[in-house]
Amino acid sequence: MDLLRRTSLAIVVGGALMLAALFPAAAYTPSLLLGLYGQRIVSEDQGGQSALRMSGLLSWRSALADNVSVALYAGSSLDRTLTSNGMFLDSHSLSLDSLLRGEAGSIFLEGGLSGSLQGTLEGQSPYIRPDWKIGGERRYNNRVASVAYSGYCLRQSQGTGDSLFQGLQLGLASYPSVRLRYGFEILGAWEHWIEENSNDLIAALKASTGGLAGYFLDWSMAAQAGIRQCELSGESNLFFELEGDAAWSPHRQVSLEAGVFTRAEIYYLTAQPVSVPGFLSAGIDFRGDWTPNDRIFLVTELSASRSFPDEPDENMWYFLGRLGVEFSL
Numbered sequence: 001m002d003l004l005r006r007t008s009l010a011i012v013v014g015g016a017l018m019l020a021a022l023f024p025a026a027a028y029t030p031s032l033l034l035g036l037y038g039q040r041i042v043s044e045d046q047g048g049q050s051a052l053r054m055s056g057l058l059s060w061r062s063a064l065a066d067n068v069s070v071a072l073y074a075g076s077s078l079d080r081t082l083t084s085n086g087m088f089l090d091s092h093s094l095s096l097d098s099l100l101r102g103e104a105g106s107i108f109l110e111g112g113l114s115g116s117l118q119g120t121l122e123g124q125s126p127y128i129r130p131d132w133k134i135g136g137e138r139r140y141n142n143r144v145a146s147v148a149y150s151g152y153c154l155r156q157s158q159g160t161g162d163s164l165f166q167g168l169q170l171g172l173a174s175y176p177s178v179r180l181r182y183g184f185e186i187l188g189a190w191e192h193w194i195e196e197n198s199n200d201l202i203a204a205l206k207a208s209t210g211g212l213a214g215y216f217l218d219w220s221m222a223a224q225a226g227i228r229q230c231e232l233s234g235e236s237n238l239f240f241e242l243e244g245d246a247a248w249s250p251h252r253q254v255s256l257e258a259g260v261f262t263r264a265e266i267y268y269l270t271a272q273p274v275s276v277p278g279f280l281s282a283g284i285d286f287r288g289d290w291t292p293n294d295r296i297f298l299v300t301e302l303s304a305s306r307s308f309p310d311e312p313d314e315n316m317w318y319f320l321g322r323l324g325v326e327f328s329l
Helices: 002-022
Strands: 031-043 047-065 068-081 088-101 106-116 127-140 143-156 163-177 180-193 198-213 217-230 237-251 254-267 278-290 296-307 316-328
Touching: none
Parallel strands: none
Antiparallel strands: 031 047, 031 316, 047 068, 068 088, 088 106, 106 127, 127 143, 143 163, 163 180, 180 198, 198 217, 217 237, 237 254, 254 278, 278 296, 296 316
């Protein structure tokens, strides 16, 4: 536990200092967003819980050359539960993305690190997760073909659920107009579960579409279907996902965002029958903000989800309400 805390803190702080030293002169002024919120989480397994949140988000972009650009994002949140034995919880993330453009196409390299020292308000135990992605794109008129290798390594303080994930992704996207876009992706991946010393093989196909409706509504939808083959008996499954979101800004002072998702899993037999043959979850998210001067933003966030496993005792619902103010510096 102590080693995990020291390691994650050293990487986050050291990475930020290293990036500041490598790129002292930014082409664009960094932006900083600070937030203060009151929030309430209600879930079927943990009951109700109120908390205060402080957060910060730093973003910065730089054009190192005519065909080379980098972007840095760093975010942190600190939660304080409002109970008699109140505790501090936290989450942090750091990412650096780079893009090299050429006449034949472009190459991108992305790296990130996320983690928590005390655990998160949503119930995640302390963890550290580095992730990476490297790939290339080639444009043909209004079509873009892409290939990418990505992965992550998740380590948790409790030692359960630790995994190493690696995947290869092929994609084709089309932009027939400024109001419409769509794409297809094929994913092949391997995931190793460290504690059980077992491996999963994953294959999936994803289709997506999106665009502009009028001048103020940006929307997107995506559907994915795949199969996970597990060495552990009873864990192999077929999975299906559907998600959609929309962002509407009818006025410069007002911005509204909404999203929905659903995921279904159907377990099939391996060495022996499984106790829970299926699983379904669904949810909705909403965010609205209003600003009088592009500096101060009043924010409302709502999120609700529910899972529907075949065993009624495991049905779970979750609700989050958050109200706060953000300051753009």
